[in-house]
Amino acid sequence: MTAAISLHVTGVVQGVGYRPFVYNLARRLGVTGWVRNASDGVWCLAEGDPETLATFERALRDEAPPMAVVESVVAEEVDPEGAVEFVIIASHAEEGAMTLVSPDIATCDACRSELLDPTDRRYRYPFINCTNCGPRFTIIDDVPYDRPMTTMRDFPMCPECSAEYGDPADRRFHAQPDACFVCGPRLYLNGSGNAPADWEWSAEVETSPRPHRDHDAERTRSDAILEAATTLLREGGILAIKGLGGFQLACDATNEAAVSRLRDRKRRWGKPFAVMMSTLELASEYCEISPDESKLLTSPAAPIVLLRLRESVGAYGEYGCEDEGAGKSLASSAAGEGAEDAKHPQAPRAPGKDCSSKGLACSLAPGLRELGVMLPYTPLHHLLLSAVGIPLVMTSGNLSEEPIATGNAEALERLGQIADAVLLHDREIRSRYDDSVARVISSGTELVRRARGFAPFPIRLPFRSDVDILALGPEQKNTVTLLTGEYAFVSQHIGDMENAETFAAFERTIKLYSRLFRVNPGIIAYDLHPEYLSSKHALSLGLPAVGVQHHHAHVAGVAAEHGIDGPFIGVALDGTGYGPDGTIWGGEVLLATLGGFDRLARxxxxxxxxxxxxxxxxxxxxxxxxxxxxxxxxxxxxxxxxxxxxxxxxxxxxxxxxxxxxxxxxxxxxxxxxxxxxxxxxxxxxxxxxxxxxxxxxxxxxxxxxxxxxxxxxxxxxxxxxxxxxxxxxxxxxxxxxxxxxxxxxxxxxxxxxxxxxMASASSGTRVVALSGGVLMNRLVMDGAFSGLIDAGLQPITHVRLPVNDGGVSFGQAVVAWARRHEV
CATH class of the missing domain: 3.30.420.40 (ATPase, nucleotide binding domain)
Incomplete structure (x- = not known):
């Protein structure tokens, strides 16, 4: 007997090869019907015998592609349509419906293998991708996730790419960013001297649709551009590179003069630089890497991971340089000793002749024993790192404290005085997307900055909200959160709200998330500090607004991540937070619920x-x-x-x-x-x-x-x-x-x-302790407190999917606003 079921699949099921997976699953089981993308997920009609349909339904969750996250599969019996085959049909947009969007994903092993295979037609193509990797969030305009809804709409596929796109047996079946040398994005190099005219990008080259090109000629041109770029890096130059979510600035990480020059031009005199290493093996020569850290480095998210420098390498800058002058603390500089050598009060000391004897420039991470390390996560990175043969500084493409540049014209204007040349391409970036930063501590993986590879995947809430809530976050490390239904969408890192450019990025992020996830806020949550730009903006919107104390937001966010509504003990340690008593808080022990708190100690x-x-x-x-x-x-x-x-x-x-x-x-x-x-x-x-x-x-x-x-x-x-x-x-x-x-x-x-x-546990009866705040990014404090609390018979919890610093505050604000509405 033929039965039929309608299936609605929600989660991250668009842009991750889910429809091709469903198609091939149905063909394998002999199920007929169809599958399509919709604004609220993926829908299927499946026809077959009841036992086979039950197997099909289970497999939709149990056998999903590696990058898919299936939140729910809802089945309903329907009348058969008499389908004779299984097909992928056109996507359907439904007014007000919401689906999840995949983060951008690091280059997969299969694409990396093709990238380096001389017999493959995408050999050395800088934008190779498939359903398992590549750009997603940074190219999407709206859902459902189909090519016309992305910035790839400007690149009509050539016959070979179209054939792959339509072949259910191919890894690129319905891969929306699919492209090649003939039909896809291409590299440009501005500022490289006497280069061919067609190397230079200008607004005029971005015609729509882009023309198809000769494969061999295009690959020759691309290789020549890459060779010029790698030569510049080997010779100590600074190169601006257009990445997934914005521009990066790169230089030779073993060249102290190059690193110092980048610091001066970028006006980043003391803050550590991250380094991109070509392989995990190379990274292990400089840093101690645990199995968990190795797994994090090579994960699809591929964040920057903070690693302990090997004892043979030591600390860098003020504490690690072998040269006597370079090794002095800046405390001595503040007293006048050697101050004439410093270009800036926080600049690393001038390096001596032995500064790079350990292989890396001394001023990469002045005074620190940890180094931020990442592996190549785009095809362009893989090509550059394999060609240049050295570790590269890979830092954000901006002047210090400004947002990273994303547009080509913007980058040429803003980075022209920093970089010696600009390596760019003609695929538009729709969303600014910094590199994520993470580390491994005793309690697990801790995010320091949440962006590429993690956002915009939401936090599943322990409740369902009947009103959409927009939380605007704090002044520093700003993020925004949009809470709708059972999800909280925490934005990627926006930055410190200290200039007009960051505020503009803040406004664009709110609009994008509201559009993508169909959020129409009815309540605004904000920090109590009256001078924060985000708080002033909240009060200007004309909607019901809920002020949330900074440290309550910190600990409430931890509790909500763990599904706890209270009461719980909250420990919030950081630099600043506006207190209702008119003082600056930051060393707080609270007895809290999601909706309120008492201050037990300070x-x-x-x-x-x-x-x-x-x-x-x-x-x-x-x-x-x-x-x-x-x-x-x-x-x-x-x-x-x-x-x-x-x-x-x-x-x-x-x-x-x-x-x-x-x-x-x-x-x-x-x-x-x-x-x-x-x-x-x-x-x-x-x-x-x-x-x-x-x-x-x-x-x-x-x-x-x-x-x-x-x-x-x-x-x-x-x-x-x-x-x-x-x-x-x-x-x-x-x-x-x-x-x-x-x-x-x-x-x-x-x-x-x-x-x-x-003491708080003894008086309150609760054993749960929520730990949050920037001070708890300190490994010694967090690890010591966590283990000590466990030894004391308490239950410490901290953030799992959000930063412990102010990057998680907007989530806590949204949770508190919901709780107050429901008097929780």
């Missing part, structure tokens, strides 16, 4: 003389912390005070005494800054978190001992920092090295978390 207050200026100059923060603790006269503070500029200390003390521009903070991030300056590690910071990152880098795990915070009971209880500061100063007087002081301080912070949470 770090003791410290003044920030100069406000934001104290963030950029940790030495100021150290004076504020020591003044609050009554320890400025301690002999251990003499070195810090001697490094201040003439009249600086007296000015700072007057500001503190009079309460002039010296806001009080309970921020753990600011205490880390203060300790870094007290130890002589960092007096001035060139980028957010630099002092704390370098304080962690100097810590010595073999050192013995710890410090202890004291507790003043109250509502909230006060975690007093004075005993820790005094113990550190005592150690400094005794000549204890900064590495030991740092280690003892880190242990004290982890122990304070465990102690406070143990």
């Amino acid at each position: 770090l003791s207050h410290m003044p920030m003389p100069g406000g934001a200026a104290a963030v950029k100059r940790p030495a100021r923060m150290a004076i504020g912390a020591l003044a609050a603790a009554g320890l400025l006269g301690h002999p251990g503070a003499e070195s810090l005070r001697s490094r201040l500029t003439e009249g600086e200390e007296s000015t700072l003390l007057r500001m503190i005494e009079r309460g002039v521009n010296s806001p009080l903070t309970s921020s753990m991030g600011r205490l880390f800054d203060a300790m870094a300056a007290i130890c002589g590690v960092r007096d001035d910071a060139g980028y957010e978190g630099q002092a704390a990152i370098e304080l962690e880098a100097v810590a010595d795990s073999s050192a013995q001992g710890t410090y202890r915070f004291s507790i003043t009971p109250g509502e909230p209880a006060i975690i007093e920092s004075a005993p820790v500061l005094e113990a550190a100063l005592d150690d400094i007087v005794r000549g204890v090295p900064a590495s030991t002081v740092s280690t003892r301080f880190h242990r004290a912070v982890a122990a304070a978390i465990v102690d406070q949470c143990s």
